[in-house]
Amino acid sequence: MMKEKEKLIIETGIKLFATKGFTATSIQEIATECSISKGAFYLYFKSKEALLLAIFEYYYSRIQERVKEIDNQPLQPRERFVKQIHCHYDEISKHKEFIIMQVREHAIPFNEAIETFIRNMRVSSNLYYQRILMEIYGDAITPYIWDMTVMLQGIFHSFLELIIFEVTELNLDHLSHYLLKRADDLVKGLTGSDPEKEKPILSTDAMNKLLAEKVLHPQKTKRDLLAAIDDAKERFYDHPKKEDITITLEVLEEEIKREESRAPVIQGMLANFSSFPELTDLKSLIEEFFFAEKK
Known part of the structure; x- marks a missing residue:
């Protein structure tokens, strides 16, 4: 059963994403609106993407519950x-x-x-x-x-x-x-x-x-990669090695934004991810986008 705090975060996320947009809304803003700490947010959702998925599931389950009531x-x-x-x-x-x-x-x-x-x-x-x-x-x-x-x-x-x-x-x-x-x-x-x-x-x-x-399935785009990088920055907000990984993420971000992204630069930056298991999914996503055909 969904906890009240979890439901509050989901409903707040729906409201803020609707008014400001997914990309422009930060985890800190969601936490502040819910009167909780950023750390408390991460007790329920590991990322903004995880919250978005929870919103979809929450929203879909509401429809399904009403449909089942009619079935009965x-x-x-x-x-x-x-x-x-x-x-x-x-x-x-x-x-x-x-x-x-x-x-x-x-x-x-x-x-x-x-x-x-x-x-x-x-x-x-x-x-x-x-x-x-x-x-x-x-x-x-x-x-x-x-x-x-x-x-x-x-x-x-x-x-x-x-x-x-x-x-x-x-x-x-x-x-x-x-x-x-x-x-x-x-x-x-x-x-x-x-x-x-x-x-x-x-x-x-x-x-x-x-x-x-x-x-x-929806096809991957550079916009998806940039959103995932933005989410990673949020997750490393209070990390002891925040400065090291933020520099890597910002270089990747700028390179992905280029019309012709340079593969060697991207590969070099991804090598820095080896010390951060939290970024395994992001690394796989970027590798699949740029290098899948070469494997």
Whole structure:
């Protein structure tokens, strides 16, 4: 069970990241806002990236809890689908400022744990749509179940973008029913066509492969490396050898910012990491970005 202090840090992080952005918000600012010391922050989260992951998990778990509550209600599949779609839109709209800030500054850093979370969230979403569509429409749509899943999610996310960026005022109840009716239209069109002429685009095997492939992961960028270096500086704020490692990190930072980064300089700086096991993940991240193809 989540501790109250941990929840406070997460909710404070959401607020500050939404107003200032992930990169511009320091761990010290989060700690000050929570009325705790910087050391106390590290008792709960080892880095700002770890806090960001915890925010994603906290946020996602809130949605899942509401969805499960609806699952436990004595509802027909169609009614349950409408309520759950409404629930997703409602929860996301409550934190759209946080989402907008992450999108605008491309703040989500490359991190194996965050990648795994995003992949699992996508897989979970696909499996949810597959399950609920089968409950609503039955075996008749089995050949087209993955096509339906992908198309309906596309419609859902298109309207979600409008909600997040406030392009127009949308009635969530009407929108949720509207999505179900569009699903009805898709099913009518697919099941009423000649299966020989209207073969499904996605087979079960193809979709399983797609869900497993790493192409679904966000690609690493120099922005990710710079964010990770910034986080490392925060972690070494009170370290006895802060000055030594800060110089190395700053040289790396400037080199990565160059249009043509010099590999020998980067390799030389990474050699200084050998005395700091806390930087193993950062070293691996930089090596993979610059030298993976040469290995």
